[in-house]
Amino acid sequence: MARGERNLLRSIVPRTLKAALWGFITFLMYYIPYQLLLLPALMFPEIFPLGINTLFNVFIAIAIFFAVAIQLFSGTILQHVLSVAKALTLMIYFIYAFEGGIITLTPSFSETAFKIVADLRVFLAMLILIYLLGLAKSIIQAIDFLASEKDQT
Amino acid sequence: MRQALRALGWATKVLLILIIVFCVTSVYSVFNLRMGFGEPQATCSEGVLLVSFPFFVNNSGYYDLSDLNLTTQVIDYNGTILSSSATFVPLVTRDSNIVTMHNVSINLDNTNVTRLLFQDDNFEASMSIAMKFARTIPIEILMNETIPWGAPFYNFSIGEITYSFNGTHYLGVAPISFENHSPFSNVAGTIQFEIYNDKGEYVGSSRKSLDVPPNSGYQDQIELVIDDPTKLTLSGQVRVSFETSMLSFGPVVIPYG
Numbered sequence: 582m583a584r585g586e587r588n589l590l591r592s593i594v595p596r597t598l599k600a601a602l603w604g605f606i607t608f609l610m611y612y613i614p615y616q617l618l619l620l621p622a623l624m625f626p627e628i629f630p631l632g633i634n635t636l637f638n639v640f641i642a643i644a645i646f647f648a649v650a651i652q653l654f655s656g657t658i659l660q661h662v663l664s665v666a667k668a669l670t671l672m673i674y675f676i677y678a679f680e681g682g683i684i685t686l687t688p689s690f691s692e693t694a695f696k697i698v699a700d701l702r703v704f705l706a707m708l709i710l711i712y713l714l715g716l717a718k719s720i721i722q723a724i725d726f727l728a729s730e731k732d733q734t
Numbered sequence: 735m736r737q738a739l740r741a742l743g744w745a746t747k748v749l750l751i752l753i754i755v756f757c758v759t760s761v762y763s764v765f766n767l768r769m770g771f772g773e774p775q776a777t778c779s780e781g782v783l784l785v786s787f788p789f790f791v792n793n794s795g796y797y798d799l800s801d802l803n804l805t806t807q808v809i810d811y812n813g814t815i816l817s818s819s820a821t822f823v824p825l826v827t828r829d830s831n832i833v834t835m836h837n838v839s840i841n842l843d844n845t846n847v848t849r850l851l852f853q854d855d856n857f858e859a860s861m862s863i864a865m866k867f868a869r870t871i872p873i874e875i876l877m878n879e880t881i882p883w884g885a886p887f888y889n890f891s892i893g894e895i896t897y898s899f900n901g902t903h904y905l906g907v908a909p910i911s912f913e914n915h916s917p918f919s920n921v922a923g924t925i926q927f928e929i930y931n932d933k934g935e936y937v938g939s940s941r942k943s944l945d946v947p948p949n950s951g952y953q954d955q956i957e958l959v960i961d962d963p964t965k966l967t968l969s970g971q972v973r974v975s976f977e978t979s980m981l982s983f984g985p986v987v988i989p990y991g
Contacts, residue, residue, distance in 0.1 A: 618757075618761075692879075693877055693878070693879045694877065694878040694879070695875070695876070695877055696875070696876040696877075697873070697874070697875050697876075698873070698874040698875075698876070699871065699872075699873045699874075700871060700872040700873070701871060703870050703871060704753075704756075704871065707749065707752075707753055708753065710749060711746055711749050711750055711753070714742050714745055714746045714749070715746055717742055718739060718742040718743060718746065721735065721738055721739055721742070722739060724735075725735050725736075725739070728735075
């Protein structure tokens with residue numbers, strides 16, 4: 582094996598292991614609290630729509646994918662690009678999951694037709710604000726990274 | 735640059751913690767919120783049936799409920815609004831109970847009453863409870879239900895009137911029958927019959943007390959005292975009126991002959 586290939590393996594293997602570990606930690610970090618949050622939905626399937634479980638799983642999948650990808654490319658400009666992509670993806674995800682902020686539930690626990698409409702736009706705005714802050718942070722980090730790269734050269 | 739990054743990081747963390755705390759306390763508060771209706775009370779005066787529902791809210795959560803607006807609407811078979819009522823509670827603070835009366839009034843004009851008394855029907859009742867949770871999140875609960883109505887005088891009919899003379903008075907005997915389809919209440923009161931001939935002249939009358947239990951039929955004969963037998967004709971009309979302690983209606987005109 583050539584020396585160059587050996588060096589490449591030496592840098593990739595720990596990075597991949599670190600990314601996998603980080604992915605697992607992210608899975609535990611999100612999956613357990615989300616399962617606890619899902620408990621009411623699982624306890625009252627007649628109130629909450631079945632799709633809610635899928636939505637949670639998609640969120641966890643997005644979080645794990647970006648956690649692994651960001652770790653895999655840490656120390657490169659791609660890390661910051663992926664952080665920006667993560668913030669944008671999660672913003673779109675939350676807008677979709679919250680149906681634009683106005684959620685309509687149609688429980689079917691009796692013959693009476695029920696409809697619950699919750700206007701969660703304030704809550705959604707707060708969530709989007711978090712990811713906007715994250716987006717701004719990632720952009721500044723990317724600029725900082727590029728500036729420090731330029732300084733080194 | 736570093737300080738800006740640090741500030742953004744802290745702002746994100748603080749917001750995230752606030753959202754998580756708000757989520758957890760909101761879920762807890764919603765599960766500790768109780769709403770419902772007590773035993774309704776009905777009164778009838780001046781042709782208006784008023785049903786009062788005690789509406790209670792027990793808020794043992796962490797957040798106030800504001801602008802609570804309860805509205806109900808009752809719509810009959812052809813889409814006519816029979817009743818539209820609203821009750822507004824400006825604020826239900828946390829750790830507090832409120833009980834307020836929600837009044838549903840139905841105008842019992844003669845058209846309404848006649849239909850309600852003689853024909854089975856279905857009502858569409860819709861209810862909406864709108865409120866602001868934690869003074870920021872508007873929530874609305876909408877309910878629609880079809881309520882079957884059982885007419886207390888369903889299939890009311892008067893048979894052929896036969897006449898006789900008992901030595902002092904001329905009498906008319908009319909068989910009457912109906913079914914009380916009302917699932918809850920007895921048909922209890924006094925029923926009055928007045929016979930008019932084909933020229934619209936008064937011929938005779940009679941009163942009878944009734945007490946018919948729910949979901950049962952009634953068949954009987956009613957004896958009418960004829961004041962002036964010369965006015966009797968083969969056809970005419972019977973005017974039926976009904977009186978209870980709560981309401982009176984009539985006359986309902988039924989042709990005979």
